[in-house]
Amino acid sequence: MNERQPVVIDAGSAIAVGHGDQAEIELKLLAPQGSLEKLREAPCIVQHARNRGAFHRLETVYYDTPERLLFQHGMSLRVRRSGKTFIQTLKLSPNGAQPLMRRQWEAPVEGIAPDLARLPVDEVGDPVAALSNDALVAVFATKVRRHARQLDLPDASVEVAFDEGTIEADARQEVLSEIELELKSGNAGVLFDLGAQLLDAAPLQIGTRSKAERGYALAFDVAPSAAKAELSGITAELVVDDVIALLVGSCWHHLLKNHAVAEQGSDPEGVHQMRVALRRLRTICALFRRDIPSPAFLAVNTEAQWLMRQLGRARDWDVFAKETIARLAGAAPDIDLDGLRQAVEQQRKSSYGALHGVLADPRCSRFLLSLGQVVERRSWRNEIDSEALAVLSQPMPVLADKILERLHRKTLKRGARFRRLDIHAQHNLRINLKKLRYAAEFFLPLYAAHAPAKRYVKRLAGLQASLGRVCDIGSTRTLLHAIRQDDQPALHLGIGAMAGWLARDQIAVAKTLRKSWRRFKTTPAFWGR
Numbered sequence: 001m002n003e004r005q006p007v008v009i010d011a012g013s014a015i016a017v018g019h020g021d022q023a024e025i026e027l028k029l030l031a032p033q034g035s036l037e038k039l040r041e042a043p044c045i046v047q048h049a050r051n052r053g054a055f056h057r058l059e060t061v062y063y064d065t066p067e068r069l070l071f072q073h074g075m076s077l078r079v080r081r082s083g084k085t086f087i088q089t090l091k092l093s094p095n096g097a098q099p100l101m102r103r104q105w106e107a108p109v110e111g112i113a114p115d116l117a118r119l120p121v122d123e124v125g126d127p128v129a130a131l132s133n134d135a136l137v138a139v140f141a142t143k144v145r146r147h148a149r150q151l152d153l154p155d156a157s158v159e160v161a162f163d164e165g166t167i168e169a170d171a172r173q174e175v176l177s178e179i180e181l182e183l184k185s186g187n188a189g190v191l192f193d194l195g196a197q198l199l200d201a202a203p204l205q206i207g208t209r210s211k212a213e214r215g216y217a218l219a220f221d222v223a224p225s226a227a228k229a230e231l232s233g234i235t236a237e238l239v240v241d242d243v244i245a246l247l248v249g250s251c252w253h254h255l256l257k258n259h260a261v262a263e264q265g266s267d268p269e270g271v272h273q274m275r276v277a278l279r280r281l282r283t284i285c286a287l288f289r290r291d292i293p294s295p296a297f298l299a300v301n302t303e304a305q306w307l308m309r310q311l312g313r314a315r316d317w318d319v320f321a322k323e324t325i326a327r328l329a330g331a332a333p334d335i336d337l338d339g340l341r342q343a344v345e346q347q348r349k350s351s352y353g354a355l356h357g358v359l360a361d362p363r364c365s366r367f368l369l370s371l372g373q374v375v376e377r378r379s380w381r382n383e384i385d386s387e388a389l390a391v392l393s394q395p396m397p398v399l400a401d402k403i404l405e406r407l408h409r410k411t412l413k414r415g416a417r418f419r420r421l422d423i424h425a426q427h428n429l430r431i432n433l434k435k436l437r438y439a440a441e442f443f444l445p446l447y448a449a450h451a452p453a454k455r456y457v458k459r460l461a462g463l464q465a466s467l468g469r470v471c472d473i474g475s476t477r478t479l480l481h482a483i484r485q486d487d488q489p490a491l492h493l494g495i496g497a498m499a500g501w502l503a504r505d506q507i508a509v510a511k512t513l514r515k516s517w518r519r520f521k522t523t524p525a526f527w528g529r
Helices: 036-040 189-199 211-220 240-264 269-289 295-331 338-360 362-377 386-392 396-414 423-447 451-483 489-521
Strands: 006-011 014-019 024-030 054-064 075-082 085-092 104-108 137-153 156-169 172-187
Touching: 024 189, 036 137, 036 156, 036 172, 054 211, 075 211, 137 172, 137 211, 156 189, 156 211, 172 189, 172 211, 189 362, 240 269, 240 295, 240 338, 240 362, 240 386, 240 396, 269 295, 269 423, 295 338, 295 362, 295 451, 295 489, 338 362, 338 451, 338 489, 396 423, 423 451, 451 489
Parallel strands: none
Antiparallel strands: 006 014, 014 172, 024 172, 054 075, 054 137, 075 085, 085 104, 137 156, 156 172
């Protein structure tokens, strides 16, 4: 798709391109079957199209070693035929900071077979440098009918491709129906502008997996794996504006990487990590909103809260099914918990059915698009006064000290008379602790040379974990009530055993909780030194 290779221009965390190096910056949107014809005539396409574009039939074969060495290194190698032309492309997976960007190398070849000698192996490195053509085998293929058009916008040039076809691996086949928006020049924010406008014409979803990733999944039953948050890469030299971009961008990427895992439902960690990403995102909005009262933070927080709630039911049943019952079974192996397991698993499957509808909801897609747009356009700069703008240009350590001190004092205040806190007060304390912990983790690189910083975060995490167990006990009791209506004796045997286990657990947690609180409240602060 990329005849003119773009070069990345350093613009903070935002992506901007000109022409000259090996990178592809692309937003992929999944479209319902049969909707591409309507989408091709969307006003945002017709108004900016240079011409009617052209249709091409593309036949592509993907190659790897029998051991899938390229896949294991985050690479994909393909040869694509269009008419009488054959183009070989090697792509790398996106890095953590720029989920839209993939490094790639293209070269013409003689036929549908790859020729590794056409790649700059010194630049690409291993494992490609150590491979010969004979080591490669075809692993899957795609057959696509593509309609490509060039869009000229006021601040960017974009190539849009409407792809429909199939991915094929032996006898297996999967339908393709998607739109690729590739940035040729300008700022990547325009990709999200176009995506949001196309969403008005059809219920699109952000495509979080490439054709290669989908092909490997089809050919080898490779399930997408959940991913934890990556380090944000902030340093003491950065100003507040750049740190916000890095932190929000990190949360956005964290969400995208776990979207397909949550949708598939085979790994509970997918939903969990999406909720972690949303919680971190809401914390970022709360941390900066006081000093930078931008409407963008309020809008992001509102949608993140909505999606968190939608994911909550599936997460609760995941914890019950995969963790809580397992702990009880380990402690009391002689108790028959099959009736309880079956009832809980039925609820879990039902919750994932509802979850699929949420992730396919245009509101979810619009939120993910708007979040990418917030990062690329740095929307928190809008509609704020000169005082807030001045904060954005401050060195981050100055504001970090202020934020951490404010949260620390609030946490100690909420935890005063700790032994007398009721469930509601403990819940409020836990919320505050989460904000404090995320803030401490976000800003830890600014204080990484100090051992007290790591000690503080460790004790904070221990206290939060203890409060989390209290919360899990309350959630489990609520879930037990939801399945108590069934009159099966085997189920009620399990419910009774679980109720007794929770009562015992609550007593044990209370002791741990008091100890964790004492350790935390006597831990010295690590900021402001």
